[in-house]
Amino acid sequence: MHTMTVNQAIASALAEEMRRDERVLMFGEGVATKRADLMQEFGAERVRNTPLAEAIIAGTAAGAAAMGLRPVVDLLFAPFMTLAMDALVNSAGKLRYLSGGQFSFPMVALAHTGAGWGVGAQHNHNLEALFVHAPGLKVVMPSTADDFKGLLKSAIRDDNPVIFFIDLALGEAAGPVPAGDHLVPIGQSVVRRAGCDVTLVSYAKTVGHCLRAAESLAQRGISAEVLDLRSLKPLDEAGLLASVRKTGRLVVVHEASRTCGVGAEIAALVVERAFPLLKAPVVRLTGPDAPAPSSRPLEQAFVPQAPAIEQAVLALLREPALS
Amino acid sequence: MHRPLSDTEQVSMLEAMQLIRRHEERLAELQAAGRAAGTCTAVGQEAAAVGVVHALGADDLILTNHRSAGHLLARGADPGRLIAEILGRSTGYCKGKSGSLHVSARELGIVLTSTIVGGELSLAPGVALAQRMQGRPGVVACFFGDGAACEGIFHEALNLAVVWKLPVLFVCENNQWQAYVHRKETMPQDHVRPWAAAHGLPAVVVDGNDVEAVHAAARHAVDTIRVQGGPCFIEAVTYRLRGHFEPDDQGYVDADELTAWKSRDPIQLLARRLIDRGVLSEGEWAHVRQRVEATLDAAFAFAEASPFPSADELITDVYA
């Protein structure tokens, strides 16, 4: 075990995978400048600065992936992905299928997402549901240094396009990371805290908010289970349903806006598959259907915080049983 | 300089052009009869396709767009499998999942056909980068229209290909039309070439209805790319003689303009030239046309007799 920050975990995953597989290359706006160590070790051929042109960065990654390279592109901030949408959604996501399986697109698109920098909605937007909705893509959004490393390595080795979101506020968060070739499989959730009264499902930075809520709920004798999804597509349906079947209550928490968000999918899934075991209606705690503000208190209020999660659980436990 | 095309090569290029023409006309007939979905044909543009594709070697790759039948057939695609794909049959190049718009055929080096206007331009630098980094010699020919050249991605793609010295042959088939909009409505100049040239790569305009001229320009460009490493640009000036998407009555087309371009039909131009030069007799030309019909008879029969994919195929090939 080493202790490292999320940013260090990302850097070490990149270096290890580039060392392991010479088909891995990385490019983006300022990538070679900001990752000088990668540039030094792997050279200008494999670590490249690009023009400020997100569409061609993503398109070039898709073309290169189809023809045998394994590109990782850094699109910097999630909102910039809207400029790269065609290549990610229409090319990387669809051309395998449209070609009858002739091509695969082993590529990773990185982007920072979420509140924490106070720069407003054009640099802070949780777009994960857009990509979850697009066929052919995988979407991951880890919360711990351990998972950032293990999931990024898995994403680079995956033969499909993976959208890899880095919650901005987690960059300097530190945690233990197993030594050696540490892989975390894409598509498996993890129980961060076991409990039996209610399941709190989340991903990225709001997992921490759920854990804090669970801690203070425990002081009131309420046992909350916290499930970290880690991967939004594929979604660990079995893990999710197992937890909800155990607790009978579900609160989904995410920072992205509510309408058609990941929480809506999770709520629908649980209602479809575990309805008889639900003791109360499913609750969603999400960001509002509004652009993210820049003023710090407003930015923080955008994100569901631990006290709000706690309140939601208390309200839920006062709810009568469904039938 | 290259040796000029031999007589045999020219006759075989004529036959390729005729095959493309009749493939598309017969498909349009099938469409009119309600037996095929709508398609985008490139009737009138055969010289651009054949001229460029015949200048490529076996290692070279092609990216194309919604008007791809010419590129595919010029590259040697099996007409039966191509038509099967267009008719949605499981024997098609993409198991019937592409239809007419996104047909790719990896075995022929036809990679990544995109029907998003400009999509192929976004992919081309990456395909070329993969060629370069994996030590493969092939040049990447990327076909697109004047409409695609009006998309921002055109500039992003050319810029990156120049900056990274990527082996891309950009081929703009300027057929004067951008779906239902004439190029004159959307472009201040007659040609795309100045936009390309501004990116600092060799860029030429060529008569896209003269297959010899297209071929010479393409050979020169491919050689330049092989020697110098970076990209080249060719604008083939041609005309889309049929509508944008079958069926299309072309009610919006200026009749005089259409007539003028029909008088410069690339197939007639080449056939006439070969006959005048004594390379081909009228009888031999008739024989070529018969052979093309026979090939297409067999191809359409194969395609129409082929099964549709089973419904299970709906969710295969989504992920690798």
Ligand SMILES: Cc1ncc(C[n+]2csc(CCOP(=O)(O)OP(=O)(O)O)c2C)c(N)n1
């Ligand atoms: C991004 C995008 N916008 C619009 C369309 C609809 N569309 C299909 S083909 C076409 C015309 C393209 O014109 P051009 O690039 O000149 O090629 P041509 O069809 O003339 O060969 C249009 C507008 C599309 N497929 N993709």
